[in-house]
Amino acid sequence: PADTTAVKVTDDEVKAHYDQHAKEFMSPEQVVLDYIELKKSSFFDKVQVKDEDLQAAYQKEIANLSEQRRAAHILIEVNDKLNDEQAKAKIEEIQQRLAKGEDFAALAKEYSQDPGSSSKGGDLGYAGKGVYDPAFEDTLYALNKDQVSQPVRTDFGWHLIKLLGVEAPSVPTFASLKDKLTTDLKSQLVEQKFVEVTKQLEDSAFESSDLSQPAQDLGLKVQTTAPFGREGGEGITANRAVIQAAFSPEVLEEGSNSNTLELDPETVVVVRSKEHLQPQQLPLESVASSIRTQLVKEHATAAAKAKGEALLAGLRDGKIPLAAKQDGRDWKSMEAVTRSQEGVDPQVLQTLFRMPKPDGKGKPEFASITAADGSFVIVRLNGVNQAAAPTDAEKAQYRRFLASRAGQQDFAAYRAQLESKAKIEKF
Structure with missing residues (x-):
């Protein structure tokens, strides 16, 4: 091993190496930025939700609550075996048997052609509006509990529908939803305000020769970064968009304010070059x-x-x-x-x-x-062991591998040839 403890290096050797390789001991190019930071969260306590907006949101919330209805049905499909007239006749025959007192669930198990519900006596469980075919739904919501409908035609065929039960929606009180509704409405207002002020910041920064005026216009403060190089630094200077803007010709050489830069969905900044530190010789010490x-x-x-x-x-x-x-x-x-x-x-x-x-x-x-x-x-x-000769099975496997690879290469070449001759539009 390399024994570093046995080596002594004199100050003269250090100085000689420093002199001979002076260009290797330069400080990196760095910049210092002034910046304005805009955070979405800063608007949350500044927006107010009106009582009438809360009431409107509450009414909208409870309007979406609907009763649930438990349906059962018997389906006779219209298909290659039964035309519409034949399927209707079959459902009417079942309707007559129901009228004579036969059990709906038993007839559903025997005749319904809906594989998902026939084994359960036609029971479809509870569902709200918007689940079933419109004709099926309209009929279901017109029934009273335990009532069976007249034959109903849908895209699937002919149905007899029975209403097994109704669950009324549980309507929450305004007080129980107020905090949630307030937060939701505030979030919407904050988002709108954030977008609006971000646009104002970008316009003001574009029109200004420094960041003082935009900061004053929007009630923000100008902050300053520590020096950093092209590899980035800490805080906002670790962000790739900030680094690229800082060393862009517009910001670094022309002295312009940057566009608004998104650090994350909650934060944007505008930056301006405050100081450009050129590489300098580092002292020997x-x-x-x-x-x-x-x-x-x-x-x-x-x-x-x-x-x-x-x-x-x-x-x-x-x-x-x-x-x-x-x-x-x-x-x-x-x-x-x-x-x-x-x-x-x-x-x-x-x-x-x-x-x-x-x-x-x-x-x-x-x-x-x-x-x-x-x-x-x-x-x-000391020696080399020769590899064992491959078995017939290994040879066959390798042949298959080579054939597969050759086929893939041929296909890739054929596809490339087609693409070179074709007019391709990409959307």
Whole structure:
């Protein structure tokens, strides 16, 4: 490994590196923005809901409540087997049997052709208006409890409809809904006000040479960001739209106010460049520590490499015998390593599978890499196991894969050819 503790870097070396690489030690280009922020939430306490609007909202709310009716029906379909006249005759025959006192549910189970309700005696359960066919619904809402209708024609066929029950709606009091209705109406007013003031802010910012007048017009304050670069900063300067606007020619070079920028559905801002900070040479004192760390790593890496290459050369020419420990360090042994082996550095795997095969006389092959931390790694390849010949089943599977891929490629090429010749309109 690269031993950084054994490396000493002098101040002169740090200074020399700083002088030779001065362009690397520059402050980033930065800007400081003035901005006006408009938040939707700021309007919530400023809008008032009128009593008459609350009453109107309440009436609308309860008007949507309707009674629920429980229906049962017997359906005879009009289809290829029964025409309209035949289906009507069948439903009239069932109607006559009902008139003689037979049970509606029993006849529904026997004759109804509605698969969803026939097994339940035709019971459709409770439903409000707008669920059924208009003719069916009109008839249902004209019935009294336990009354059976005359035959009714819908798109499905002929029905006999029975009203099994009625549930009157539970109407909430105005007091119980007042808070909800107030919040709903306020939210609508706030949304309208937010859209209106956002437009006013954009117009005022466009017409003004700074942000003072828009802020005064709308009762807002001008705020200032900390310096930030093209990678962004914190707060509003972390927003990509703000960063793009801040470094746009219109804002940065021409000194214009930006358009309104949406930070999120609840917040918009207008920004203006206050200060443009050009890159400047950083003083040595501010970067000396990072330079020293870099030089220590470079020197330690170079020392590890020199020592490692000497060991590698000795192993290759046999002057250094192969042992369980080399220079006091154990070999890490692995057998039957594959290209996708887990637990092995990918850089080591890549090097390993590029090495030549050993000659088979017991002499291994060696290679080396320098790891990201500066360590010098020697890779020893003792032998290579040849892959087993594929079975007939594996060959067949691979042939199918190749055929499928070829088919996909042919289709893609054919489609591309058609598209190149066709006139395509995209909407």
